Amino acid sequence: MKALHQPMIAAPAWKYLCLTGLTSLLILLWLPVSAQTLAPLVAGASDKPAPPWRVVGLPKTGKLLTRFDIVPLDGAPVLRISADNAYANLVHDLPALTIGAGTTLRWRWRLDEPLPLADLTRKSGDDVPVKVCALFDLPLTQLGLVERNLLRVARAVSHDYLPAATLCYVWDNKLPVGSELPNAFTHRVRYLVLNSGTAQLKQWVMHERNLSADYLRAFGHESDGVVPPLMAILVGADSDTTDGSSLAYASDLVLKLSP
Template identity: 30%
Template sequence: MKKFLLWIAICLPTIAWSGDERVDIARFSRGDMNGWQKKSFSGETRYSLDNSDGQLALRADSSATASGRYREVSVDLNKTPILNWIWKVGGILTGNDERTRAGDDYPARVYVVFSGGVMFWRTRAINYVWSNQQPIDSRWPNAFTDHAHMIAIESGSDRVGQWVSERRDVRADYRRAFGEEPGHVDAVAIMTDTDNTGAVATAWYGDIWFAEK
């Protein structure tokens, strides 16, 4: 996690988006992978476009691996603070304590990254995760770095196999996590990872966008 944040901060030539009503980040439903890049940590989670229940999406298959996809962006949260996305998981991980390093794995997670500009050591991220047992809307610092904050958006197996739509006020989540105003969003990333637990997980990621309230 920490290496990922530092790497993005150093290598980030951000792309500015026009308009203040909707900022499209991922258009996987159109088969559009433009701008999405790969970052590996431990082995390769396989990502591929897949039609699932009539929805074209990016499928992720992890088997004791951890790699993600990210897109460099520049999003002004004063204009478009609301992050929207849809996702689905094939199952949850069981038995892992996600607040520990040994258990820091998730079948699906969406990162919002704030690089801190030239002060790369201030790189921060909000991680929206599908938890195995943490209560929905619970939050905790990442086990590897306090620069990343975890929020359980879904929890448990009740909605496994279902497409689920999510909506989060990123600006409000950042304020609560770090006690200050956020800068621009500099990247959005997705990752299905099971390297710490050695488990197997499958997830599907649909479209992702920022919007006004």
């Protein structure tokens, strides 16, 4: 998986810091007193996700973009995510949300075409057929000197704000369910494998995760046990490293805030 938004310095590193209607695929923010619904992915009869959802690719690389389309499946509109030697994320920015210990992220996804050559343990295999990620505004002061300076340089040339901590839930090809590991290119991205292999291909799988607990397990040692503001949620896929082709679907994405 690549980090969100725009790249970091050398071409490979840039890629991995680029992580940087449909009533079923939207984010719901349940506030302590009232509920606030963010914009749905579909407005009217559009076959594309609606703003503020936006596609973020890899600038100045000439790479194809992962496609995000709204299609009917099993009697309801869902998000189709298809990557043919491509990379992109579908991003929903958030207003620096403070999340409590009970905050959860829930969604369902389905993988129809995996990436047999993907291997998240190696740079040459760093592709994911479907991912859901949460981006956190970890203070730069919590990073080591080298990573801190690299991120400062990247932010200076980026049109988008580059997060210092990105937690990605992934459907991997080989790693066992429950595996946790850093991105092969940058420790600013951590993976948590929720599905693995092909046993559940073409089946909807539901997940609900405690964002606070998962963040602390992945990054807590860097943030003194404090969860920083949540900056964005994204859905994505990439197949450009292994020159592969993948097809997945996602729906019912809900963020439920807790004090």
